Each structure stands twice: as structure tokens, then as C-alpha cells.
Amino acid sequence: MNNSIVDILDAQNWPFSLEWLPQPAYMVGGAVRDAILGRSREYLDLDFMIPDDAVKVARAIAKHYHAGFVLLDAERNIARVVFPHATADFAQQEGDSLLTDLHRRDFTINAIAYNPHTQEIIDPLQGCADIEAGLLRMISPENLQDDPLRLMRAYRQAAQLGFTIEPTTQTTLRTLAADINKVASERVRVEISYLLDSYQGTPWLKSAWEDNLLASFFTNANRESLEKLAAVDQAYNLIRETYPQLGEELQKPVRDTVKTTWLAIAKLACLLHPNPEIAEIELQELTYSRAEIRGVTTSLRLFPQFKKASYMSLREQYFLFQDVGVVFSATTVLALADDLVVGAMSGDNSLCVYVPLIDRYLNPDDLVAHPSPLVSGKEVILALNIPASPLVGKILSEIAIAQAEGKINTAQEALKFAKQVTGDW
Numbered sequence: 001m002n003n004s005i006v007d008i009l010d011a012q013n014w015p016f017s018l019e020w021l022p023q024p025a026y027m028v029g030g031a032v033r034d035a036i037l038g039r040s041r042e043y044l045d046l047d048f049m050i051p052d053d054a055v056k057v058a059r060a061i062a063k064h065y066h067a068g069f070v071l072l073d074a075e076r077n078i079a080r081v082v083f084p085h086a087t088a089d090f091a092q093q094e095g096d097s098l099l100t101d102l103h104r105r106d107f108t109i110n111a112i113a114y115n116p117h118t119q120e121i122i123d124p125l126q127g128c129a130d131i132e133a134g135l136l137r138m139i140s141p142e143n144l145q146d147d148p149l150r151l152m153r154a155y156r157q158a159a160q161l162g163f164t165i166e167p168t169t170q171t172t173l174r175t176l177a178a179d180i181n182k183v184a185s186e187r188v189r190v191e192i193s194y195l196l197d198s199y200q201g202t203p204w205l206k207s208a209w210e211d212n213l214l215a216s217f218f219t220n221a222n223r224e225s226l227e228k229l230a231a232v233d234q235a236y237n238l239i240r241e242t243y244p245q246l247g248e249e250l251q252k253p254v255r256d257t258v259k260t261t262w263l264a265i266a267k268l269a270c271l272l273h274p275n276p277e278i279a280e281i282e283l284q285e286l287t288y289s290r291a292e293i294r295g296v297t298t299s300l301r302l303f304p305q306f307k308k309a310s311y312m313s314l315r316e317q318y319f320l321f322q323d324v325g326v327v328f329s330a331t332t333v334l335a336l337a338d339d340l341v342v343g344a345m346s347g348d349n350s351l352c353v354y355v356p357l358i359d360r361y362l363n364p365d366d367l368v369a370h371p372s373p374l375v376s377g378k379e380v381i382l383a384l385n386i387p388a389s390p391l392v393g394k395i396l397s398e399i400a401i402a403q404a405e406g407k408i409n410t411a412q413e414a415l416k417f418a419k420q421v422t423g424d425w
């Protein structure tokens with residue numbers, strides 16, 4: 001037995017004592033599946049099913065352990081207890097027995113229960129055999145119709161677990177594809193984001209698109225978009241090999257509060273309308289955050305300029321860096337992916353075009369990519385005796401460019417240069 005199997009199912013590793021669970025009580029869902037699979041989890045996310053009084057049990061545990069308590073669904077009797085390093089959900093069983101509850105779930109691998117009191121695995125739908133075979137098999141077409149988000153969950157879980165979708169299930173997914181439009185966009189967005197962030201997500205996004213699950217969210221996407229998406233993975237590998245630091249940045253989230261990585265931003269850009277304004281509307285409909293939308297629209301708008309980097313003057317490069325800001329890595333990978341699809345460059349040579357920009361970006365002392373102001377706006381206002389206006393920003397830019405060109409080096413020279421340049425205007 002693999003260590004992590006023992007870890008998740010062993011009540012000793014839970015954030016509360018087994019004594020708090022009534023008899024019978026069952027652990028269900030993803031934690032059981034992952035335990036059997038030997039998949040380790042950084043953050044414990046446990047689901048318990050209790051025949052009666054689930055909320056009462058959750059409340060008592062939260063109180064005893066001074067943990068957070070959230071009533072998720074008063075009608076269906078579901079509550080969450082939030083511990084510092086784990087979350088435990090307690091739900092009243094759906095239907096009149098454990099078996100009925102398990103039969104109402106999405107896939108066989110997610111319909112296995114574990115009784116921690118008896119240490120017994122309850123597997124009425126042969127989920128363990130499907131885990132062994134690496135197969136996502138629906139429980140029934142009706143269950144997929146009951147909550148059509150399950151259609152997207154199939155591709156997402158196949159990607160995350162490295163599984164394949166059982167053929168009859170995949171045929172059913174195709175047949176029911178239009179039902180995905182009945183689901184709240186926010187829930188669909190979460191699944192799409194998981195797919196974009198998953199290492200093996202690209203082939204499954206392609207599969208979901210071919211099965212017609214993505215068409216209504218990305219109306220402009222076509223076969224070429226999916227090819228470009230695959231090229232982003234290829235571009236990422238090329239970048240990572242030569243510039244590990246940039247590769248690492250692509251794996252970082254857009255913001256602390258937003259999980260989406262810069263690499264996922266570039267992939268998302270491939271599926272959207274190439275016009276950033278239309279892309280923005282598509283993203284708003286999918287309830288993406290402002291930070292994610294800004295990332296995608298900036299990379300779509302600026303990647304064509306990145307391709308011309310080799311011919312750009314220092315001044316043009318300065319403004320390009322100002323414009324792209326933190327979206328640099330996503331824009332680079334998108335530009336390179338576009339080259340790979342068009343076949344403009346092959347293999348190792350393909351990065352050459354972007355080397356001047358990347359070298360500047362990765363050098364913190366490069367004054368074109370990372371200006372280090374010699375003077376502040378306030379100092380310019382005082383020295384030139386002018387009111388605060390956009391002109392001040394323009395003067396500061398000219399100072400920064402002159403500094404990057406090596407024409408000026410001190411604050412004094414900067415103010416002298418400012419007087420001179422405004423005199424010329």
C-alpha cells in the first residue's frame with residue numbers, strides 16, 4: 001500500500017478525532033478516490049456523508065476544535081468545517097440509503113464510500129476497478145443530465161488524473177453537450193480554468209471542443225485555435241529550457257487571490273476572439289476577474305508587436321515594456337506559439353526573435369525594461385514651474401529614455417534635459 005493511501009483514510013491524520021463521527025458515517029467523493037489512487041493532496045479536502053443530523057455534527061466539531069463553521073445548504077443539510085490545513089464537509093445522505101446516495105453521483109470512481117469505524121470500502125458501482133483501469137465511467141446518462149456541469153467535470157478529471165473517458169460515456173457526453181448551457185457560467189469557468197492549468201489539459205480541452213462542449217463559450221474557436229493552444233505548451237517548453245526564470249514566472253498565478261497562471265492566460269487567449277474588445281466580452285460572460293481579463297487582452301493586443309522586437313528602436317521597446325508590464329511572460333509565450341503554428345521559425349531558432357526583449361526583461365538593471373527614475377514628477381513640476389498635468393508624465397518618459405540611451409545619469413542632468421526638451425516642444 002502506498003503511503004498516501006494510508007494517510008487520507010487514516011483518521012489519525014484528520015484534523016478531528018473519529019469519536020466525533022456518529023455510526024455509521026462515511027467518507028465519500030474525491031478524497032476516497034485519491035486515497036485509493038495513491039494520489040497525494042497538499043490540502044486535505046474531506047467529504048463525509050452522515051445519515052442524520054449532518055449539520056449538528058459539523059457544528060459540534062467546529063465548536064470543539066475552534067474551527068470555522070459554514071452552513072452551505074440549510075435545506076439539504078450540508079455544512080463545512082474549516083481547519084487551518086483542511087476542510088471537512090458534512091452532508092446528509094441523498095436519498096434513503098448510502099447506496100441511493102452513491103448511485104446519484106457523477107462517475108463510478110467518485111461513488112466509493114469508506115466507513116472509518118469499520119475501515120470498510122463500499123464500492124457498489126465497481127469504482128475501484130475503474131480506478132485501476134484509469135477510466136472515467138458515468139453512472140448513468142440521467143445523472144449527467146441532473147447536473148450538466150458533470151459533462152465538463154469528465155474532461156477536467158480525465159486531465160487531472162491522467163485517465164481516459166470510457167467510450168460509451170464519451171458518446172453520451174457528446175449527445176448531451178448542449179446541456180452545458182444550462183449551467184451557471186461561473187461553474188463552467190472553474191472547470192475550464194482547471195483544464196487550462198492542468199499539465200495534461202490541452203488534449204482534453206481539444207477533446208471537449210471536438211465534443212461540442214466549448215463552442216458556446218468560445219464562439220470564435222476553431223481547429224487552428226486548438227493547434228495554437230498546443231503550440232503554447234511547446235513554446236513554454238522552449239522558453240523554460242533556455243530561460244528557466246521565465247518558465248517559473250509562467251507557472252505563477254496572475255495574483256495571490258487569483259489561481260490562474262500566466263501560462264493559462266496565454267492558453268485562454270488562443271480560444272478567444274483575436275480582437276481584444278470582443279475577447280473581453282467573452283471573458284466577462286464567463287465571469288473571469290478583472291486581473292485575468294487584463295492579462296488576456298493585453299497579451300492579445302501586444303503579441304504582434306513582440307514579433308517585431310528585433311527591428312524596434314530603444315524608445316519603442318521602452319514604451320512596449322511600459323505597456324505590457326506584468327503580462328510580459330504570457331505575451332512572449334503567445335507570440336512564440338503563434339510563430340510555431342504559422343511555421344515562421346523552427347525548433348531552436350524560434351526564440352531568437354524574442355531574445356533582446358527577454359534579456360532586457362530578466363535583467364533588473366536594464367533601464368529600458370525597468371526604468372529607475374532619476375527625478376520624481378514633483379521635482380519636474382517645481383523645476384519647470386508647470387502645473388500637474390499629463391505633460392509631466394510625458395517629460396518623465398523622455399527623461400527615462402534619455403537615461404536608458406546613456407545621455408543623462410544624474411538628477412541635475414535630468415532636470416536640465418527636461419527644460420531643454422520642453423523648450424523644443
Ligand SMILES: Nc1ccn([C@@H]2O[C@H](COP(=O)(O)OP(=O)(O)OP(=O)(O)O)[C@@H](O)[C@H]2O)c(=O)n1
Nearest residue numbers: 029030031047104105106107110111147149150
Ligand atoms: N457536479 C458534481 C460534483 C460533485 N459530485 C460528487 O461529489 C464529490 C465531491 O465533489 P468535489 O469535491 O467537487 O469533487 P471531487 O471529486 O472531490 O474532485 P476535486 O476535489 O478534484 O474537485 C465527487 O467526488 C462526486 O462524488 C457529483 O456527483 N457531481
